[in-house]
Each structure stands twice: as C-alpha cells, then as structure tokens.
Amino acid sequence: MPKKVCVAMSGGVDSSVAAALLVSRGFSVEGVTMRLWGDADRDIADAARVADFLGFPHIVLDLRPAFRAQVVTPFVGAYLGGLTPNPCVVCNREIKFGALYTYARERGCDFLSTGHYARVTLFDGAYLIARGRYPRKDQSYVLYHLPPEVRARILLPLGTLSKPQVRRLAREWALPVAARPDSQDICFIPDGDYADFVEREAALSVRPGDLLDTAGAVVGRHQGFWRYTVGQRRGFSGGFPDGPRFVLSTDPARNTVTVGKNDEVFSERLTVRGLVWATDRHGSRLDTKIRYSARAAASAVTQTGPDSAEVVFDAPQRAVTPGQSAVFYDGDRVVGGGTIVRASV
C-alpha cells in the first residue's frame, strides 16, 4: 500500500516537479492548490493541468480568510508598528504547514510535500530541517519554526536539487508549466509596491516626517516611516553631497527615520523573541542568519528567557532588522530561531 502524500501545488515549476518526483517514487499523490489572495485562476488551472498530466487528483482549498487574518493583517500591522515583517515565514507557519497541513492530515495523507529547496534530516532521533544541497537556492530559513510533528511528516523532494536541475527535469518530463517564469516579490502584492499596499490596507496617505542623523539633527524629509527599513538607501529627498545615507532605525510614534553612513548600519548583537528550538542538542556556538538572503554568520547564542535569546556575532552584521527572523544553524541543520526585536552595537 503506497503512502499517500498531499502536494501543495502553486502552479509553478518547483511544486510541479516536486509532485512529479513523488509520483516517480511510487507515492499516492494528491495535489492541492490553495486559494489565498486575489485572482488565482491561472495558477489553479496550471496546477490542475499538471495533476492531470501526471495522473493524480487535484483539489482547490480556499484559505483566503485565514490568509488575510494570519498573514496579510499582521503584515500591515507590523509595518505600522515600525517593523519589517517577513510574510513568507508567517505564511509557511500558519498556512502551508498550518492550515494546509491540518487539512492534509484530515484527508488521510501520510505526508505533506512542498517545492521548498530544503531538506529534512534525521538527527539524534528527531527530524530537523536542513539547508538545501545547493546553497544558492536554500529556503530552510523560512521553515525554521516548524513543530516536530510537522517536520516528521513532510517531504521536500527538491532539497537535493538545484534550480537548473529542476527546470531541466520539468522540460524532460514535458510538464505543462515547464516554461513558467519564477515567481517573485510578495505573492499578495503583484506589483511589488508594498508601501502602496500598506497605505491602501490601512487607509493611510503619505505622511512626511523628519529625517534625523544620529545626533538627532534634522537632515531631510521622508515620506512616512513605514516606507523605510533598516539598511535602506533610497527614498530620501534630495540626497547627501558626501555620499549615500542608510536607514539606521525608524520611530513610528514620532514618525522619524534616523539615517547614517554605511559603516553605522552594522550591529554586533541582537535580541530575539518568539524563540523556538528544533532540538535541545545544540551548543551555543551557532551560525545565525538574519534575513532570507543573508549568509549565516558565526555567533554565540544565549537563551535569556522562556522565549528570548541574545545573539552576539563574531563580526558585526549589516542591517540587523527588527521584524525579520534570526535562524540558528548548526552546520546544515536548522536548530532554532526567533524574531528579531532589537539590534545593538
């Protein structure tokens, strides 16, 4: 009796290849496409074509209310609170490996599978998320918070493949979506203008405020604190004759943005909340990754409370940003992480 696996299919190349891989490995596959936001008919149709092509059933799961409540609303709220959220992290936790996982289990699936470029490895009796084999595309960062029962029941077929390999497989197998371009940007903001999105959702308009230097002197104007994130260079009126300035911090209460030169945007330590550990088997010397596209950096991690920890880097990191996730790696294994609430020199 083959194991039954539910595959999350976005209609894109990655999840389609993941599904094909599972079919080739003898699993009993069922495709599910989540309807999350906006017009998804094209994606749903593409996923259905792939399922049909590969010969397994496909269903659509409408999770729009949950997506709005658990991803979009918090996303807007975070920006208005002066933070820089990572909606993909939240979506993976609450939707893909939350609501969808629950649904898959209820349908009797043994596993849930996605097209993430990450692996699951058995370590000391526990299933842990590990980096994808090909670091360029590694997505383990966005899965750091999966609970143990979920980690034990997910399959990530793309974890040992590179993007070019996946595309090649899609072409070899003549999948109907082989030529689709990669998705990018925030899925619920197709035009990529997140600031405009936040303003529409929150019924705000541009709210100019003072641009400050580290001494507190007004050095320019900005268009509303939510349009800026730590390390950002663009968006200040006029510019500075002696070189660019980068955001050091924002203050939602006063609607101010503090800027400085590039060498001022490095931090040696940070504090996380919402701390989770994937295993107790880890030391304090861990590599910490402070954003999706950052390289994990050597650090010392110390738990300071039930859900908080302090991270001290061997070398200062650029643009440590409150709201982003800090993920702890022991080699290739994801051992924990949390949300950055503060950075300090």
Added chain:
RNA sequence: UGGGAUGUAGCCAAGUCGGUAAGGCACCAGACUUUGACUCUGGCAUUCCGCAGGUUCGAGUCCUGCCAUCCCAA
C-alpha cells in the same frame, strides 16, 4: 554702487596652456530575489556651463558689459 569671492544638471562638484562638459548624491530602467532591503549593470547637461555681446577655425575655459548671491568694511 569701498573691498573681496562665487555663479557648471534637483543637490555637491571637477574642468589644466581655449579644442569640443569628470565624479558623487538623488532619480529612472533592468538584473538579482518565494519578504522588505542591500548589491550589480545601464540611463541621466545632443545649439550646453548666470545673462548679453566680443576675440577665435574653435570658448565653460580669453575680453567687455550686465544680473544674482555670499563675505568683509559700514
């Protein structure tokens, strides 16, 4: 209306002995990217260098006048 200085793209700014407008910031486009950023590449003064004349084959670069701004002296 005594003296001195300056006036080059939105901003800062280089422009030698006159030879056919560096660079930086900002901005725009593209690349990168399942978050926001960063980064990278390209574009960005085709009768134009405060204005008006003049000299010259040719002037931002020399000459004359004017205008504007700043500083000192008042």
